[in-house]
Amino acid sequence: xxxxxxxxxxxxxxxxxxxxxxxxxxxxxxxxxxxxxxxxxxxxxxxxxxxxxxxxxxxxxxxxxxxxxxxxxxxxxxxxxxxxxxxxxxxxxxxxxxxxxxxxxxxxxxxxxxxxxxxxxxxxxxxxxxxxxxxxxxxxxxxxxxxxxxxxxxxxxxxxxxxxxxxxxxxxxxxxxxxxxxxxxxxxxxxxxxxxxxxxxxxxxxxxxxxxxxxxxxxxxxxxxxxxxxxxxxxxxxxxxxxxxxxxxxxxxxxxxxxxxxxxxxxxxxxxxxxxxxxxxxxxxxxxxxxxxxxxxxxxxxxxxxxxxxxxxx
Amino acid sequence: xxxxxxxxxxxxxxxxxxxxxxxxxxxxxxxxxxxxxxxxxxxxxxxxxxxxxxxxxxxxxxxxxxxxxxxxxxxxxxxxxxxxxxxxxxxxxxxxxxxxxxxxxxxxxxxxxxxxxxxxxxxxxxxxxxxxxxxxxxxxxxxxxxxxxxxxxxxxxxxxxxxxxxxxxxxxxxxxxxxxxxxxxxxxxxxxxxxxxxxxxxxxxxxxxxxxxxxxxxxxxxxxxxxxxxxxxxxxxxxxxxxxxxxxxxxxxxxxxxxxxxxxxxxxxxxxxxxxxxxxxxxxxxxxxxxxxxxxxxxxxxxxxxxxxxxxxxxxxxxxxxxxxxxxxxxxxxxxxxxxxxxxxxxxxxxxxxxxxxxxxxxxxxxxxxxxxxxxxxxxxxxxxxxxxxxxxxxxxxxxxxxxxxxxxxxxxxxxxxxxxxxxxxxxxxxxxxxxxxxxxxxxxxxxxxxxxxxxxxxxxxxxxxxxxxxxxxxxxxxxxxxxxxxxxxxxxxxxxxxxxxxxxxxxxxxxxxxxxxxxxxxxxxxxxxxxxxxxxxxxxxxxxxxxxxxxxxxxxxxxxxxxxxxxxxxx
Numbered sequence: 071x072x073x074x075x076x077x078x079x080x081x082x083x084x085x086x087x088x089x090x091x092x093x094x095x096x097x098x099x100x101x102x103x104x105x106x107x108x109x110x111x112x113x114x115x116x117x118x119x120x121x122x123x124x125x126x127x128x129x130x131x132x133x134x135x136x137x138x139x140x141x142x143x144x145x146x147x148x149x150x151x152x153x154x155x156x157x158x159x160x161x162x163x164x165x166x167x168x169x170x171x172x173x174x175x176x177x178x179x180x181x182x183x184x185x186x187x188x189x190x191x192x193x194x195x196x197x198x199x200x201x202x203x204x205x206x207x208x209x210x211x212x213x214x215x216x217x218x219x220x221x222x223x224x225x226x227x228x229x230x231x232x233x234x235x236x237x238x239x240x241x242x243x244x245x246x247x248x249x250x251x252x253x254x255x256x257x258x259x260x261x262x263x264x265x266x267x268x269x270x271x272x273x274x275x276x277x278x279x280x281x282x283x284x285x286x287x288x289x290x291x292x293x294x295x296x297x298x299x300x301x302x303x304x305x306x307x308x309x310x311x312x313x314x315x316x317x318x319x320x321x322x323x324x325x326x327x328x329x330x331x332x333x334x335x336x337x338x339x340x341x342x343x344x345x346x347x348x349x350x351x352x353x354x355x356x357x358x359x360x361x362x363x364x365x366x367x368x369x370x371x372x373x374x375x376x377x378x379x380x381x382x383x384x
Numbered sequence: 385x386x387x388x389x390x391x392x393x394x395x396x397x398x399x400x401x402x403x404x405x406x407x408x409x410x411x412x413x414x415x416x417x418x419x420x421x422x423x424x425x426x427x428x429x430x431x432x433x434x435x436x437x438x439x440x441x442x443x444x445x446x447x448x449x450x451x452x453x454x455x456x457x458x459x460x461x462x463x464x465x466x467x468x469x470x471x472x473x474x475x476x477x478x479x480x481x482x483x484x485x486x487x488x489x490x491x492x493x494x495x496x497x498x499x500x501x502x503x504x505x506x507x508x509x510x511x512x513x514x515x516x517x518x519x520x521x522x523x524x525x526x527x528x529x530x531x532x533x534x535x536x537x538x539x540x541x542x543x544x545x546x547x548x549x550x551x552x553x554x555x556x557x558x559x560x561x562x563x564x565x566x567x568x569x570x571x572x573x574x575x576x577x578x579x580x581x582x583x584x585x586x587x588x589x590x591x592x593x594x595x596x597x598x599x600x601x602x603x604x605x606x607x608x609x610x611x612x613x614x615x616x617x618x619x620x621x622x623x624x625x626x627x628x629x630x631x632x633x634x635x636x637x638x639x640x641x642x643x644x645x646x647x648x649x650x651x652x653x654x655x656x657x658x659x660x661x662x663x664x665x666x667x668x669x670x671x672x673x674x675x676x677x678x679x680x681x682x683x684x685x686x687x688x689x690x691x692x693x694x695x696x697x698x699x700x701x702x703x704x705x706x707x708x709x710x711x712x713x714x715x716x717x718x719x720x721x722x723x724x725x726x727x728x729x730x731x732x733x734x735x736x737x738x739x740x741x742x743x744x745x746x747x748x749x750x751x752x753x754x755x756x757x758x759x760x761x762x763x764x765x766x767x768x769x770x771x772x773x774x775x776x777x778x779x780x781x782x783x784x785x786x787x788x789x790x791x792x793x794x795x796x797x798x799x800x801x802x803x804x805x806x807x808x809x810x811x812x813x814x815x816x817x818x819x820x821x822x823x824x825x826x827x828x829x830x831x832x833x834x835x836x837x838x839x840x841x842x843x844x845x846x847x848x849x850x851x852x853x854x855x856x857x858x859x860x861x862x863x864x865x866x867x868x869x870x871x872x873x874x875x876x877x878x879x880x881x882x883x884x885x886x887x888x889x890x891x892x893x894x895x896x897x898x899x900x901x902x903x904x905x906x907x908x909x910x911x912x913x914x915x916x917x918x919x920x921x922x923x924x925x926x927x928x929x930x931x932x933x934x935x936x937x938x939x940x941x942x943x944x945x946x947x948x949x950x951x952x953x954x955x956x
Contacts, residue, residue: 107833108480110489152480153481154484154621155621160640226679227676234677235666240637240645329669329670332669334639341669
């Protein structure tokens with residue numbers, strides 16, 4: 071197990087390194103130089119050149135990259151060009167925000183989709199089953215910006231039930247912040263519900279049809295015991311792995327939702343960084359998101375291994 | 385499928401109505417999930433909830449926010465005037481860069497900066513230079529030495545006086561080695577800015593300028609006066625730690641790209657007795673989000689919004705939309721160095737093909753003034769109303785001019801522009817307006833970086849559209865965008881590449897005119913020359929639109945994008 075973990079960590083570090091190179095190359099392809107973007111099109115060239123010199127963005131690309139990566143390995147992700155703040159500070163705050171949104175979405179979607187999936191499996195072929203599977207699949211394919219806009223217009227503007235701007239007023243308490251996050255969490259729930267519910271449903275159906283379930287029933291065990299001990303325990307294994315693998319998406323993949331609901335999470339911060347050609351912030355953000363994905367995938371593998379003794383990681 | 389498998393299948397389970405895992409268990413799970421959602425919905429309100437006889441529910445949150453839910457479900461949120469005092473909530477565009485005195489170059493940045501910091505002079509919405517930190521100023525006869533006398537009562541937030549040394553340090557900080565924007569172009573040599581005494585500063589300019597006070601006003605939004613001690617320890621990012629200044633607001637908290645909270649400066653040297661106690665600013669990357677927040681009752685003020693953004697609010701009883709006329713305009717330029725645009729008859733023909741009233745009504749909802757192909761806005765004091773007649777649509781004359789120029793059947797050309805408010809629609813309308821006279825334009829719309837990097841100043845035989853923001857005097861419009869490129873060199877903004885010696889001479893006369901009468905006379909000549917030569921078309925000037933909550937008064941805005949709520953108050 072420890073060898074497996076070490077190997078995965080090693081591969082993750084290589085992935086993150088390649089990711090940083092890709093981001094760096096990508097930012098070099100953006101039109102216009104950094105000084106010009108910061109000072110605007112009407113600043114004179116002398117001022118732009120002076121700013122580029124001060125920021126170090128006039129140096130050779132490899133020198134810039136080496137400077138950045140050598141600091142990054144010590145945990146210092148540099149200084150944001152557009153926000154004039156340390157990247158660590160900006161990312162730390164944004165990561166906290168993203169985790170709040172992800173946690174709320176998880177708290178809503180996991181029980182709902184597990185219950186929905188199990189219920190659909192036990193009612194296979196009925197209207198409820200089709201409602202959950204087809205409805206879930208339909209919800210999954212609705213882009214977040216579509217469902218998000220509808221939610222803002224209906225619940226934020228017309229009904230006024232919930233805030234359509236996810237940023238709570240400064241100094242708000244935890245519960246107030248959660249209230250502001252309900253609407254942005256719903257598009258995420260819609261995206262994930264169908265996926266998790268279908269995986270759950272398939273797992274439960276497979277377990278219901280398995281020999282051990284048949285044997286347990288024929289032994290005369292109460293049905294509730296069979297479902298709880300034999301069916302669910304086996305059926306939820308792949309589901310748990312799928313859920314764990316979504317953590318990365320929920321933390322770093324919410325660019326559209328965060329921009330739409332004006333929420334300063336990692337996704338929106340990355341969007342701002344890309345718009346401003348802010349390489350230190352963009353690269354730092356991508357590394358954090360990449361790390362979140364890697365960690366979530368590793369946790370998914372470990373959880374699967376722990377829950378299923380048949381899997382031996384080495 | 386044998387009997388046992390059938391028995392174990394989900395299908396069979398359904399028929400047995402599943403006594404083990406019944407509906408109730410799953411409903412319990414659902415209830416738990418819903419319970420968590422509801423728990424999250426619950427506000428950490430420490431105030432009171434009251435229900436009136438007519439079904440209206442009023443909730444007062446700990447932060448002073450009062451939410452009223454009427455019997456018909458309508459929810460309104462207002463700000464209370466309780467023990468914490470009055471709060472005004474403002475929506476601003478996200479600053480493009482950090483709140484850095486040296487780097488600010490956009491509306492969100494200058495608006496946030498301008499709450500805690502002040503200028504020598506404030507250029508108001510009627511182009512009046514209002515004394516602020518400078519109580520008076522004068523120049524020598526040549527207009528190249530300007531002396532500013534500071535207000536002796538002015539102090540920074542910590543109570544220390546605003547002195548001439550602070551002004552000198554600020555100018556040197558901005559125009560010196562810190563790579564400030566266009567500040568250098570105003571004829572300021574930082575080494576020639578000296579403190580005569582504690583209250584007097586003298587600027588010796590590299591060129592004479594009758595409008596120099598405007599360049600040291602809020603029009604030059606980087607030029608807010610900050611303490612010399614700040615500049616001594618200046619480093620990137622340091623301003624955001626303090627928002628130091630002499631203004632009526634003191635920073636309480638700043639979250640980059642998210643929000644800024646200010647509280648009333650109780651030690652303000654001026655009169656801010658009627659000012660709200662607190663101002664909460666929320667930044668928005670997207671105008672639509674600000675409008676949504678306003679409709680939800682989240683904001684009291686949106687200091688600047690486009691016509692399209694304001695459209696959902698125009699008929700709303702919960703919004704008051706107001707506007708001021710500004711000099712902000714779009715310039716539709718031509719590459720005058722290449723055919724067909726090297727012939728002024730072609731440029732005139734295109735100018736004649738546009739229905740400007742239709743553009744103002746259709747694109748701006750009437751929130752604008754028609755332009756006459758020169759950038760001297762009709763509200764400038766030197767505007768010469770007798771100089772040239774307003775150009776109006778005349779397709780017959782346009783076709784005749786094209787034929788005279790050798791293009792009786794028209795031609796094809798690219799029209800490049802950027803994503804910016806209504807500009808993309810303007811480009812499409814220009815293309816459709818020119819189709820009847822045989823000109824086939826291919827519209828290219830790019831993001832700001834691509835447009836300014838690859839298209840704006842390119843000598844590629846194209847047309848283009850660029851925006852110029854409001855200025856208190858037209859010198860900026862008349863300088864870099866119109867002076868001969870060989871004269872301005874790398875600092876040229878002359879997208880038309882138009883070069884005209886007569887114009888260059890008129891510009892020099894305009895900027896050094898000793899009095900308004902002379903300047904008006906020269907302005908008339910410039911207006912006539914530009915209207916005839918058409919290096920670019922000015923189709924219209926754009927109004928500055930603001931939105932406030934009904935009952936809130938006291939918002940003051942400028943065409944530049946500054947706003948103040950020093951006299952702001954809520955009715956009742």
